[in-house]
Structures are given as C-alpha cells and as structure tokens.
Amino acid sequence: MNRDRLIVALGITRTSLHRRGYRVFNHPAALKTTIASAMLRLSGWKPGMPVLDPMCGGGTIVIEAALASRGIEIPCFKLDELLSNPIIERLIPGALDRIVKLCTKPLQESDRIHIGIELNPRFLEGAIINARSAGVDDVTLFILGNSIKLIPKIKKLEKEFGQSIEIAVFNPPYGQRMKPRDLAKLYKDIITTLKDTGFKTAVFITSAISVAEKVLMELDPGKTYRRYVIHGTLPSYVYTIVFD
Numbered sequence: 707m708n709r710d711r712l713i714v715a716l717g718i719t720r721t722s723l724h725r726r727g728y729r730v731f732n733h734p735a736a737l738k739t740t741i742a743s744a745m746l747r748l749s750g751w752k753p754g755m756p757v758l759d760p761m762c763g764g765g766t767i768v769i770e771a772a773l774a775s776r777g778i779e780i781p782c783f784k785l786d787e788l789l790s791n792p793i794i795e796r797l798i799p800g801a802l803d804r805i806v807k808l809c810t811k812p813l814q815e816s817d818r819i820h821i822g823i824e825l826n827p828r829f830l831e832g833a834i835i836n837a838r839s840a841g842v843d844d845v846t847l848f849i850l851g852n853s854i855k856l857i858p859k860i861k862k863l864e865k866e867f868g869q870s871i872e873i874a875v876f877n878p879p880y881g882q883r884m885k886p887r888d889l890a891k892l893y894k895d896i897i898t899t900l901k902d903t904g905f906k907t908a909v910f911i912t913s914a915i916s917v918a919e920k921v922l923m924e925l926d927p928g929k930t931y932r933r934y935v936i937h938g939t940l941p942s943y944v945y946t947i948v949f950d
C-alpha cells in the first residue's frame with residue numbers, strides 16, 4: 707500500500723527474469739542481467755543507439771543492449787514458461803498471442819554498435835561466447851585492450867559507425883584484488899577519458915562507494931545522480947553522470 711495506491715504484482719514466469727539463459731561463460735564478477743538492462747534505461751540509451759561498455763567482462767551490458775536493439779524483449783527468454791501458465795490468458799485475454807508475435811518477429815539488421823572493451827583475453831573470449839549464445843554476435847563488437855588507451859582511438863573511428871558513441875554503461879572492478887589507490891586511479895582515468903573524448907552520459911555501478919565519491923568530488927565531471935541498489939549481497943550505488 708502506498709498512500710491511496712495498492713500495487714499488486716503477479717509473477718508470470720516461474721524462474722526469475724535475471725536468469726536469461728544465454729550466459730554460458732560466467733565472469734567471476736558478472737553483473738545481474740536485470741541490473742544491466744535497468745542501467746541502460748537509466749542512461750537514456752534507446753534500442754538502435756551505439757553504446758560502449760569500457761570494462762565489459764563477460765559482456766552482460768553489451769549483450770542486453772544488443773538484444774533490446776534487435777527487438778528480442780525479455781519475456782521471450784521465458785516463452786515456454788509463459789505459454790504454460792494458464793493464469794495469463796485468463797487475466798489478459800489475447801496477451802499470449804501478442805507475446806508470441808513479439809518474440810517471433812523477424813530480427814532487424816543493425817550494425818556492430820554495441821561495443822565492449824576488456825583487458826583480460828579470457829574474459830573477452832567469454833563475452834564473445836555469451837554473445838553467440840544470445841544470438842547477437844553479429845551486432846556486437848568486443849575489443850581486447852585497455853579502454854583508457856582505446857577509447858580515444860575508437861572515437862576517431864566514429865565516422866565508420868555512421869553514428870557517434872555518446873553513452874557509456876559499465877561495471878568497473880570494485881577493488882577486491884586492487885589497492886584503493888589503484889582503484890581510485892582507474893575510476894579517475896575512465897571518467898576523465900569519457901568526458902575528454904566527448905561522451906555525454908556515463909552510468910556505472912560500484913560497491914566501492916567511498917572511492918567513487920572521492921573521485922567524483924575531485925573531478926566534478928557534471929551533474930551526478932545516485933541510486934542505491936543491492937547487487938547480490940553488496941550494497942552499491944548506480945551513478946549517472948551527465949557530463950558538462
């Protein structure tokens with residue numbers, strides 16, 4: 707109950723929606739697919755727009771964007787469960803027909819505008835395998851290397867994409883295996899690089915909140931919004947930066 711509103715939610719699939727089924731490679735610090743999808747929405751990204759994950763790990767954010775661009779909406783992963791649930795048709799007559807149409811609509815042609823950069827070759831290979839398993843390997847581009855060095859080069863190639871890349875969505879290391887000083891440098895470098903190369907928005911999630919706050923205070927890169935989320939057992943913030 708919220709003041710005068712009663713919110714009733716009905717679970718229409720038996721398994722949780724974050725279990726999409728495409729992740730055959732599991733990155734040790736993989737982001738929940740549902741959080742990745744929500745972060746893309748928060749960034750103002752819309753299907754068909756280019757997006758960069760500069761620290762892509764097993765590729766979750768890039769794959770979620772590519773799936774949305776191709777019109778493969780979330781319920782399609784759960785189509786079998788939806789079709790065997792008699793309540794849906796009773797509650798919303800015609801809903802199942804509409805979902806089947808949505809899930810079987812022909813995929814659209816798009817370019818490789820969903821881009822991930824990853825430092826570790828094993829994780830990059832995992833991202834490519836995951837993208838193949840999700841059926842989006844032809845609309846994703848995974849690049850091996852240090853994003854601090856690669857982003858300026860990629861921005862120079864923007865003309866080849868035909869669209870400029872202005873949105874970055876990412877999940878940087880939280881520092882379990884890094885000294886706080888090195889983590890702060892990484893956060894500082896990536897935010898400065900994105901700003902200096904003309905990105906308009908960056909959305910990132912971290913549980914290293916004190917490091918992120920210190921860096922953001924020092925850099926003051928633009929309007930910054932914070933949202934508290936629990937990622938697994940880790941209290942985290944999703945930061946949205948709109949660069950000045």
Ligand SMILES: C[S@@+](CC[C@H](N)C(=O)[O-])C[C@H]1O[C@@H](n2cnc3c(N)ncnc32)[C@H](O)[C@@H]1O
Nearest residue numbers: 733735736737761763764766824825852853877
């Ligand atoms: C928390 S993980 C990302 C997990 C990913 N979102 C997923 O769902 O699989 C952070 C990743 O950033 C990568 N990384 C750290 N510094 C980097 C840099 N300078 N350039 C590119 N990748 C980097 C790490 O190797 C690690 O795989």
